[in-house]
Amino acid sequence: xxxxxDKIFLHFQxxxxxxxxxxxxxxxxxxxxxxxxxxxxxxxxxxxxMRRFAFIRNPYDWYVSYYYFQLYEHTGSVKYxxxxxxxxxxxxxxxxxxxxxxxxxxxxxxxxNNMEQYQVCIGVFEYAISRGSxxxxxxxxxxxxxFRKYIALDELNMSLMEWYMKIIGLNESNTTVYKxxxxxxSLIKEFGSIEFIPHVHTSMxxxxxxxxxxxxxxxxxxxxxxxLDKYNYxx
Numbered sequence: 001x002x003x004x005x006d007k008i009f010l011h012f013q014x015x016x017x018x019x020x021x022x023x024x025x026x027x028x029x030x031x032x033x034x035x036x037x038x039x040x041x042x043x044x045x046x047x048x049x050m051r052r053f054a055f056i057r058n059p060y061d062w063y064v065s066y067y068y069f070q071l072y073e074h075t076g077s078v079k080y081x082x083x084x085x086x087x088x089x090x091x092x093x094x095x096x097x098x099x100x101x102x103x104x105x106x107x108x109x110x111x112x113n114n115m116e117q118y119q120v121c122i123g124v125f126e127y128a129i130s131r132g133s134x135x136x137x138x139x140x141x142x143x144x145x146x147f148r149k150y151i152a153l154d155e156l157n158m159s160l161m162e163w164y165m166k167i168i169g170l171n172e173s174n175t176t177v178y179k180x181x182x183x184x185x186s187l188i189k190e191f192g193s194i195e196f197i198p199h200v201h202t203s204m205x206x207x208x209x210x211x212x213x214x215x216x217x218x219x220x221x222x223x224x225x226x227x228l229d230k231y232n233y234x235x
Contacts, residue, residue, distance in 0.1 A: 001033075001034070001035050001036070001038035001040075001042075001043065001168075002020070002021065002024065002031060002033075002034050003031070003032040003033035003034070003043075003044075003047050003050070004024070004029055004030065004031060004032065005029075005030050005032065006050070006051075007050060007051050007052065007053060007190065008043070008047060008050050008051070008052040008053070009024075009052070009053060009054065010040070010052050010053070010054035010168050010169050010170065010175065011036060011037060011038070011054075011168065012054050012055060012056065012164060012165065012168045012170055013037070013066065013164055013168075014057065014062055014065040014066050014069060015054070015055040015056060015057050015062075015180050016055055016180060016183055016199070017036070017055075018200050019183075019197070019198050019199050019200050020055075020187070021036075022198040022200055023187065023191070023194070023197060023198055026196070026198070027191065027194075032047070033047065035139055036136065036139075037136040037137070037139055037140070038139045038140070038168075039139060039140040039141060039142070039167045039168065039169075040167070040168060040169025040172065041141065041142040042139060042140075042141075042142055043169075051174055051175075051176070052169065052172070052174060052175040052176070053175065053176040053177070053178065053190060054168065054169075054170050054175060054176075054177050054178070055177070055178050055179070055180045055183065055186070056165070056170065056177050056178070056179060056180065056227075056231060057179075057180040057181075058179075058180075058181065058208070058233045059159075059161055059220055059224040059227055059228065059233065060208050060209075060212060060217070060220055060233075060235050061208040062161055063097075063100075063101050063104065063160075063161070063208075063220070064097070064205055064208040064211050065205065065208075066086075066160075067086075067090075067097050067100050067101075068097075068204060068205040069204075070083055070086040071090075071093060072204055082124060083137070084121045084122075084124035084125045084128065084137060085107075085121060085160060085163075087120060087121070087124050088111075088114075088117040088118065088120045088121035088124070089103045089104055089110065089117070089160070090103075091117060097211050098211075098213075098216055101216060101219065101220065102216075102219060104159060104160040104161075105159050105160075105219055105220065105222075105223035105224075106157065106158065106159060106223060107156035107157075107158065107159070107160060107163060108153050108154070108156040108157040108158075111153060111156060112153065118153075121151065122148070122151065125137060125147060125151065129141075129144040129147060140167050150167070159223050159224060161224065161227070162224075162227070177231075179231060183197070184197050209235070212235065217235050220235075221235070
């Protein structure tokens with residue numbers, strides 16, 4: 001999350017957040033407050049009145065980017081950097097993309113049928129939060145001692161993508177949500193004429209359509225119909 005003088009940028013995972021930060025640095029804009037991966041509940045009170053903007057991505061594409069970024073980024077890394085949901089939904093990176101997506105379309109359903117993985121998720125969260133500033137996941141929650149209420153089973157009755165959207169604050173009424181597929185033109189709306197727009201820290205994967213069959217397309221289509229309809233996304 002980045003607070004500027006006239007707006008707030010909400011950093012939704014795998015939607016070019018680092019490119020926005022790089023652009024802000026290049027434009028030498030004044031930053032009032034910054035915390036890269038931050039839940040909306042942690043926005044300082046003095047900035048709550050300000051307009052926010054964020055980017056969203058085609059769900060089919062988002063899951064590919066999320067999966068392969070986490071897979072390559074965290075292989076061989078220390079435990080507290082591993083994303084708790086990724087660790088639990090992939091059973092320690094031992095499953096492929098298709099099964100990961102099936103596990104992700106409703107977190108509550110998956111964890112009710114896989115309580116051992118639910119405890120893994122909680123355990124990784126607790127370990128990460130105990131690391132304080134060494135871990136970014138703690139910034140999702142206002143009070144580390146209260147994080148369990150945010151991942152209680154009833155709070156997980158949604159897809160992984162929807163949970164991130166809720167935590168980051170994309171669903172709030174004073175937030176303008178742009179499509180990542182219109183990244184350059186959207187940034188021009190926010191910042192005016194820009195000579196060069198950086199694109200940094202991209203995931204390593206092929207075009208998202210290469211990872212889906214008809215069955216998996218239908219799985220995402222049924223579980224993300226509200227996002228697909230609202231933002232006019234298709235496979």
